[in-house]
Amino acid sequence: MGPSLGPAATTPWWRNRRVVPFAVQAAAGLVVLVVVAFLLGNLVRNLTAAGLLLSWSWLDNPAGFDLAESSIPFSASQPYWLALLAGLVNTLKVVVVGLVGATLLGTAVGSAAFSSNGLLKRLARGYVELVRNIPLLLQLVFWYFVVFLALPNGVNAIQLPGLVLAKSGLYLGWFGEGWQWQLPQLTGGVWHAPLRLSVEFGALLTGLVVYTAAFIAEVVRGGIAAVPQGQWEAARCLGFSPLVTLRRIVMPQALRVIVPGLNSQYISLAKNSSLAVACGYTDLYSVAETTLNQTGRAVEVVVLLLGSYLVIDLLISALMNGLNAAVQLKER
Amino acid sequence: MVRFPRLAAVVPFLTALVLVGCASEDGGVQSQKLATIKARGTVVCGVDGKLTGFSFVAPDGSYSGLDVDVCKAVAAALFGDPAKVDYRDLNSSERFAALASGEVDLLSRNTTLTLSRDASGGNGLSFAPTTFYDGQGVMVPAASGIKGLKELAGKPICVESGTTTELNLADRMREINAAYTPLKFQTADQTYSAYLQGRCVAVTSDRSQLAAKRTGFPTPAAHTLLPEVLSKEPLTPATVNADPGWADAVRWTIYALMQAEELGITQANVAAKVVEAKANPNLADLRRFLGVEGDFGNQLGLPPDFVVKAITAVGNYGEVFERNVGSGSKLKLERGLNRQWKEGGLIYSPPFR
Numbered sequence: 089m090g091p092s093l094g095p096a097a098t099t100p101w102w103r104n105r106r107v108v109p110f111a112v113q114a115a116a117g118l119v120v121l122v123v124v125a126f127l128l129g130n131l132v133r134n135l136t137a138a139g140l141l142l143s144w145s146w147l148d149n150p151a152g153f154d155l156a157e158s159s160i161p162f163s164a165s166q167p168y169w170l171a172l173l174a175g176l177v178n179t180l181k182v183v184v185v186g187l188v189g190a191t192l193l194g195t196a197v198g199s200a201a202f203s204s205n206g207l208l209k210r211l212a213r214g215y216v217e218l219v220r221n222i223p224l225l226l227q228l229v230f231w232y233f234v235v236f237l238a239l240p241n242g243v244n245a246i247q248l249p250g251l252v253l254a255k256s257g258l259y260l261g262w263f264g265e266g267w268q269w270q271l272p273q274l275t276g277g278v279w280h281a282p283l284r285l286s287v288e289f290g291a292l293l294t295g296l297v298v299y300t301a302a303f304i305a306e307v308v309r310g311g312i313a314a315v316p317q318g319q320w321e322a323a324r325c326l327g328f329s330p331l332v333t334l335r336r337i338v339m340p341q342a343l344r345v346i347v348p349g350l351n352s353q354y355i356s357l358a359k360n361s362s363l364a365v366a367c368g369y370t371d372l373y374s375v376a377e378t379t380l381n382q383t384g385r386a387v388e389v390v391v392l393l394l395g396s397y398l399v400i401d402l403l404i405s406a407l408m409n410g411l412n413a414a415v416q417l418k419e420r
Numbered sequence: 421m422v423r424f425p426r427l428a429a430v431v432p433f434l435t436a437l438v439l440v441g442c443a444s445e446d447g448g449v450q451s452q453k454l455a456t457i458k459a460r461g462t463v464v465c466g467v468d469g470k471l472t473g474f475s476f477v478a479p480d481g482s483y484s485g486l487d488v489d490v491c492k493a494v495a496a497a498l499f500g501d502p503a504k505v506d507y508r509d510l511n512s513s514e515r516f517a518a519l520a521s522g523e524v525d526l527l528s529r530n531t532t533l534t535l536s537r538d539a540s541g542g543n544g545l546s547f548a549p550t551t552f553y554d555g556q557g558v559m560v561p562a563a564s565g566i567k568g569l570k571e572l573a574g575k576p577i578c579v580e581s582g583t584t585t586e587l588n589l590a591d592r593m594r595e596i597n598a599a600y601t602p603l604k605f606q607t608a609d610q611t612y613s614a615y616l617q618g619r620c621v622a623v624t625s626d627r628s629q630l631a632a633k634r635t636g637f638p639t640p641a642a643h644t645l646l647p648e649v650l651s652k653e654p655l656t657p658a659t660v661n662a663d664p665g666w667a668d669a670v671r672w673t674i675y676a677l678m679q680a681e682e683l684g685i686t687q688a689n690v691a692a693k694v695v696e697a698k699a700n701p702n703l704a705d706l707r708r709f710l711g712v713e714g715d716f717g718n719q720l721g722l723p724p725d726f727v728v729k730a731i732t733a734v735g736n737y738g739e740v741f742e743r744n745v746g747s748g749s750k751l752k753l754e755r756g757l758n759r760q761w762k763e764g765g766l767i768y769s770p771p772f773r
Contacts, residue, residue: 137662153590156576156601164590237617255618287619288603365581365606368614374581374604377513381582384536384543386517 135387146383147172153378156370157286168379175375176396182292182371183358183400189297190357191350194304199334201309212305219302225363227299232291232367239287242277258285288369292361300357307353311346312338343415351408355401362397372396451665454721457525462504465491466524469509470608472632473745473753474530474552483507486744487528489734490551490657490674494526496733497673497726511607513582516543519660526659526670530554530629532584533656545658546667549674551737552745553757553766555649556588557627559634562644564621569648573598578620580604580611585625588651608633622646626653628745628753635750669720672772676727679709679769680736682760687735694728709772716772727772737767 101107135141151171154164158174159181200212219227237255239246245254250261252272259272259281272281315338323333364371373393380389457463467475467487475485483491483505492502508524516537519527533550536542558577560566569592579586581604593600603620605611612633615623623630627645634640657674659667680686683706685693690710697706708714710728717724734740741758742748759765 152587154593154600154602156603164594233613233617237614237619241618365604366610368603368605368610368619370604377606378581378586378604381513381516382536382587384516384541386520 131387142388143385144388146385146388149383151379152382155375156368157289158370168383171375172372172379172392175370175372178370179361179364179372179396180400182289182296182361182364182369186293186296186300186357186361187354187404189293190300190304190353193297193301194353195308197301197305198308199312201305202312202334204330216302216305219298220306224295224299224360225366228292228295228363228366231295231298232288235294236287236291236367242279243274245279247272252279252281253290254279255287257287258290259283260285286369288364288367291367292364292369292371295367296357296360299360300353303353303356304350307346307349308342310349311342311344314345315341340415344417347408347412347415351405351412354404354408358400358404359397451663451669451721453525453659453663453666454669457498457666461499462506463491463495463498463526464506464508464524465494466508466510466515466518466527466529467491468529468608469507471530471629472635473628473749473751474632475507475528477507477509484744486552486740487530487657489740489744490528490548491526493677493730493734494670494673497669497676497722497730500723500729502733511582512580513606516545519545519658522660525666526657528657530626530655531658532626532653533658534584537658540661544661546661546664548657548659548667548671549678549769550654550656550766551674552628552655554626554628554653554655556585556624556651556653557630557649558622558624558646559615559630559643560622560646562642566621566646568646569593569650570596570598572600572622574600575621576601576603576619578603578605578611578615578623580608580625581606583625584651584653589624592650612637624650626655628655628751631751631753632745665721669722672716672720673722673726673730675769676709676730676772677734677737677740678760678767679772680727680731681738681767682762682769683709685731685736687731687739690728690731694725705772 132141147169148167150165151168152164153171155162155171155174157178159177160170160174162170162174197212197215200208203209203212239253239255241255245252250271252259256279259279260283261269261271262282264270264282270282272279274280312334319337319341320333323337328337361371362373365374365377376389376393380386383389465488467483467485469475469477469483471485471487473485475483475487477483488507491505491507495504496502498504508518510518510524510527510529515527515529515531518524520543527545528551530552531537532554533547537545538547558569558572560572566572572593573596577589577600579589579602586602586604589600589602603614605614608625608629611623611625614620616637625633627649630645634643637643657670659670661667680690693706694710694712697703697710697712701707704713706712708716711717711723711725715724717726720726723729735743738755738760741755745751745753746755755763755765757766759767761768
């Protein structure tokens with residue numbers, strides 16, 4: 089006999105603290121592996137049976153369809169990959185502008201909840217409750233069919249300083265040739281401006297901004313409420329105005345709470361942009377759907393779609409995590 | 421860690437075992453689908469559901485239309501009862517996925533037969549005989565004064581995404597070298613609302629569909645079809661490529677309706693024709709067609725009198741046409757290309773031999 093056996097050696101393996109967690113993890117991992125292998129195997133097998141193994145060569149074929157709007161030069165004779173890229177650029181365009189707009193509006197509405205003006209406070213509350221309780225798809229349909237498509241055309245178009253709203257598009261003043269500031273002009277019953285946005289873009293952007301801003305407002309309100317009341321009172325004692333107090337004292341502390349919450353709202357906005365097809369905007373999803381219909385390459389197109397949205401959202405997350413690290417309390 | 425590779429080796433084996441079960445559902449025996457449908461007792465039919473004349477749901481939930489009658493004829497041929505159909509409303513983007521995944525047995529949804537949809541390297545469908553020869557048209561408000569395609573240059577045109585019309589429009593406009601803005605919507609409702617709201621100066625689709633949708637407009641007379649026909653649109657029911665037995669059953673049920681019109685057999689006189697055929701052994705053609713002699717039904721996996729059942733349920737092709745889209749309907753479409761071949765049309769059934 090060797091050295092006497094300790095109590096640990098007599099513990100059965102199913103009660104061993106080192107074995108059990110390992111075994112559980114191994115079993116869970118195995119289940120995941122089997123499920124994934126089954127799904128992939130099923131896919132490959134069925135695609136092979138249908139003669140539809142994954143192939144990407146079709147991406148170089150001419151698309152054959154036009155796009156209603158594109159920020160990069162595109163015509164029907166150019167390949168599918170360029171059409172999808174144009175769709176992706178359109179998606180990014182609405183996402184980036186939407187993020188900025190939703191942040192500004194959301195912050196304003198969220199801060200308004202702390203206003204001493206009772207009307208402003210109630211308006212902000214009413215806006216949040218109204219908007220966040222109606223499905224986004226319905227709101228997009230509303231903005232597009234009820235608001236933007238009801239805009240008048242030509243002379244009757246709604247003219248604001250530097251901005252004309254017409255059914256044929258939204259015309260903005262911008263720097264034209266030689267960096268000359270140009271205003272929208274009406275020539276021959278048709279508006280012309282250096283910067284023209286489609287009503288589809290306008291409707292989608294408005295819908296996304298108004299919807300996401302309601303959620304951001306709540307995140308901002310929560311962040312501000314998390315700052316102790318004493319900070320407001322101390323600033324008031326020192327003679328700061330409410331606006332300066334918010335900007336210089338409360339917001340920097342509130343940001344630590346707000347930024348992580350913003351992250352998920354930004355991601356939702358990016359994903360929700362795929363509802364563009366409800367209001368006729370040529371986004372990535374819309375182009376992918378046409379591509380799918382014409383090539384029959386369902387799996388490949390869906391993989392591209394999934395990958396694109398995943399990359400967009402991971403990018404947003406990475407940026408927001410960076411911002412989060414920057415606003416956190418620096419501990420030594 | 422030693423055990424892992426052995427387990428990994430088991431995974432594909434297990435997967436393969438499970439998959440053998442999956443695979444035998446579709447391939448293998450010739451008409452597995454037919455057996456599945458018979459066991460289930462109903463045909464699941466994918467239709468549009470919103471297109472007057474082709475497939476339209478009435479307020480009481482009942483379906484009617486030319487596409488619907490194809491479903492009814494197939495159900496009648498199989499079960500002797502045209503009501504044994506489960507309808508699924510599908511939009512143009514989801515229709516092929518629904519068929520390929522087996523969610524519907526038969527797609528009877530104003531679908532254009534094209535090479536890429538037929539080919540196994542494309543959508544991999546199996547097309548039945550064309551039930552409606554259509555062409556793509558363009559509708560504009562009558563007040564716009566637009567008389568031809570050329571005048572649409574530089575203008576926005578509404579089109580439903582996921583359709584052949586989208587491609588044809590691009591091709592024709594490129595031919596006449598005219599730039600235009602295609603505004604794509606996912607559903608027909610959105611497409612026509614945007615057109616009626618004046619976002620587009622024109623809307624394009626199959627001429628029959630434009631005529632059908634126009635009947636639902638506030639003032640149908642305020643909209644006209646341009647004379648140009650942009651494309652050939654043979655609207656054709658489809659099944660999956662993988663089951664030729666089921667495809668044959670659908671194909672010959674539709675041919676039976678066409679053949680019945682050619683032989684002058686109608687919903688009203690089919691019973692009398694059966695009596696006549698049974699009484700007279702010299703009418704060999706008629707006896708074979710109506711299943712009084714021969715085994716055509718058996719060869720297709722259908723009852724011997726499937727032709728009689730289909731005609732009793734919906735009538736012959738001419739009756740189906742007139743009732744749903746022709747003179748007996750709101751659409752009042754001409755037979756045109758959809759006349760029998762003897763009258764100069766394209767409706768032609770191969771012989772029942």
